[in-house]
Amino acid sequence: MVIKYESVIHEFDPYFNYRVTQFLSKNGIYEFWNWFDDRTWYPLGRVIGGTVYPGLTLTAGTIWWGLNSLNIPLSVETVCVFTAPVFSAFASWATYLLTKEVKGSGAGLAAAALLAMVPSYISRSVAGSYDNEAVAIFALIFTFYLYIKTLNTGSLFYATLNALAYFYMVCSWGGYTFIINLIPMHVLLCIVTGRYSPRLYIAYAPLVVLGTLLAALVPVVGFNAVLTSEHFASFLVFIIIHVVALVYYIKGILSPKMFKVAVTLVVSIGMVVCFIVVAILVALVASSPTGGWSGRSLSLLDPTYASKYIPIIASVSEHQPPTWPSYFMDINVLAFLVPAGIIACFSPLSDASSFVVLYIVMSVYFSGVMVRLMLVLAPAACIMSGIALSQAFDVFTGSIKYQLGASSNSTDDAEDNTSTNNAPKDDVSAGKTDKGEEIVKERSSKKGKKKEREPADKPSVKAKIKKKALVLPLEASIVALLLLIMLGAFYVIHCVWAAAEAYSAPSIVLTSQSRDGLHVFDDFRESYAWLSHNTDVDDKVASWWDYGYQTTAMANRTVIVDNNTWNNTHIATVGTAMSSPEKAAWEIFNSLDVKYVLVVFGGLIGYPSDDINKFLWMVRIGGGVFPHIKEADYLRDGQYRIDSEATPTMLNSLMYKLSYYRFVETDGKGYDRVRRTEIGKKHFKLTHFEEVFTSHHWMVRLYKLKPPRNRIRGKAKKLKSKTSSGLSSKSAKKNPWV
């Protein structure tokens, strides 16, 4: 964290956001909207104004500007590093508000306390994780809160605020489509379960219209707000809710008989019209390319879509489905409390609680598809668990109060009523593994319990018996209370541990414990600094796309591809170059004006996320566009190897050569600590590249493209006859290396 390492920006994406914020603070907002970035995706460049979600950078820029105008001189970097923790505090407050709307302030406090510590959210909001989700999760929860508030009060004021919060969410993160699909789903659910009310209309209709208007304002979304399928659900439900509202209105002013007539008339005509409209819609969507689903949304709906059609989406580790242990790691104890909370929401079922149930069901599904979306699950889980915890506390403390208050007259009655509870009582003292069942059993008695808590001090015991109140015996309540507190303590311990160990590492600086103490591997920053000091400003650097943002931000050099991954062909070109032999790779890089190639290599120190491990993805992505690259050529019997059994294509590829050049000089045998074998080809020379820099632990290696030789030996006569046809493009492609 900030204390352990320094105030440094983590990971890869935040570097891009940081660079954008720097630009914004230096040049002002008009330049920002119109910025065309020519230092990435050479030679294509990138329209920053139109392809970035501006919410985060605008927020941080505003904070920086505001602080500076108050004469508090904080640097942009400091503001960027600390934006995330500040907004996670806001998110906690928003969770309190949301849960308070659903269940009451006790639940709200519990949920807010849980969110403040849940590891999944902490992983994206540590100081230094300057990424979109830092503000987006706050915007998400706040939008949901305003929606529920509007639903509960039916006030247009909150509806307006809701639309504004939704606008902020659209500015911040692509995950806003979650909101614009979840809310219509909930409206539909309410209508179908007969819970339509005018408040529902007020909550939903202005949101759709104003929200779409505002969403179209954000350049990234633009016309997608009305054209893409991700938004169609909202429009469809918009139409449906108008129909339903009309139906209710007419029902209200007509007599029942007339209404029946109306219904038959409308249904017969309406069916036909509906059919026509639906047919038109389907034809529109199927025919137009922009009206379809985007690749990422499709891969959410069909998890296998990406691996079949778009390998680049499949290759991002954040887009993989999560493992079961990662659920426990990320939300810990909440995983047990969530089902209890769901049941608590059903008694009584209100609009708000049905929304929260829907939210958690949807987020569980989506987080099962993509591990990055565990982040969306975290607030839902906290809300549910907060509800469950507060209800449990209510029951226990209530029964303690009741027991202590009415212990004189109601012991016999209490015993009668609690005879059914003796069995769970034993379970509770046995161990907290039965906690889940016990809470479930209490849920059924919660309703009766709540009603009878108020008259607890009155001596009217008989009335209580009639209400079928199930009071828990005193000992059970106390024990259960203690166990709940212990549960909370375990949760806190786990969260603190996870935050400190697992999620605090800025992946740009690595550390490891050894007998000599803490080793710090600062190779990345070392090499970026070397790049910025020892190369020309206009030199182009080629590397795999993971390092693009960091290279542009820290080394200030133009890169070919970066983390935005918007151009698959360009990335495939780089991937092909990395997989080709030296000559072919040199030609590809030369055509892109590349001067330096950057390779990350972890074999010396055992760093597992290096380029050799990512190499197969380069092959796959390259092979997706250039069919002469075949993955099978690089595998021996289906296995990926780099030792003496590796295929010749593998041993000749640029990636292999650039990673292992002179590696054998380190220990004489060339033992790769990550792959745990000795490398295949040990002694070789590079003909088209020269090594210019290798960092301290060999983690980053920089190579320069050798310029073509002045004299061409041998085949001069052949060249003469070819150059007489005089095509300059042909001679540029011509290999001067003979």
Place this chain on the structure above:
Amino acid sequence: MVKSTSKDAQDLFRSLRSAYSATPTNLKIIDLYVVFAVFTALIQVVYMALVGSFPFNSFLSGVLSCIGTAVLAVCLRIQVNKENKEFKCKRKTIKTKLGGFLWECGYV
């Protein structure tokens, strides 16, 4: 069968009309405004279909803001309607409606 349905349809329209005329005047004014807003939006859609959709953003903003005021007017009507037991008689709804309307104008 057809005769009975047409007779039913006529009865239906008559009863609808009689029930509607019973609504108070202020609600009727709001309804008129809603109809006007939707009508304006429809005109814009027809215009776009005739002339072509360039520039799309002006079309979008025009249509959506018309529909937006229509929706807000409906919300106002819901809140002012005395028959609606969930809402007390409100004077501040005018303010809220004005608020939404104003910044919608700002956007356009």
